[in-house]
Amino acid sequence: MKQTLIDTQARLGLNQAQMAVYLGVPAHTYRKWHSGERAPAAVVARLLHVLGTVEALNPALHAHFIPDKG
Numbered sequence: 001m002k003q004t005l006i007d008t009q010a011r012l013g014l015n016q017a018q019m020a021v022y023l024g025v026p027a028h029t030y031r032k033w034h035s036g037e038r039a040p041a042a043v044v045a046r047l048l049h050v051l052g053t054v055e056a057l058n059p060a061l062h063a064h065f066i067p068d069k070g
Contacts, residue, residue, distance in 0.1 A: 001045055002036050008048060009034075012066060021067040023047065 009019045020030035023044065032038040055062040 001040060002033065004045070004048060005030075005033055005040070008052075013069065014067070018067045018069065022051075022065060 005019070009016070012019075012022070014022060016030055016034055017027045019034075020027040023030065029038075033040045033044075051062065051065060054065070
């Protein structure tokens with residue numbers, strides 16, 4: 001799961017704080033997942049799957065879920 005989070009973050013070009021916003025979790029929670037200190041709940045895997053499906057089927061809609069990079 002950790003690698004999936006890292007790969008998704010890299011693919012979307014987000015930093016850790018932006019990835020936390022994308023997933024709707026506090027930044028410190030995402031940092032713990034990213035470092036491997038804690039493992040996310042199964043619902044996070046499901047959320048990533050759903051967001052990946054939206055990204056594949058409707059990139060314009062998915063773009064609304066990505067936080068501003070500026």
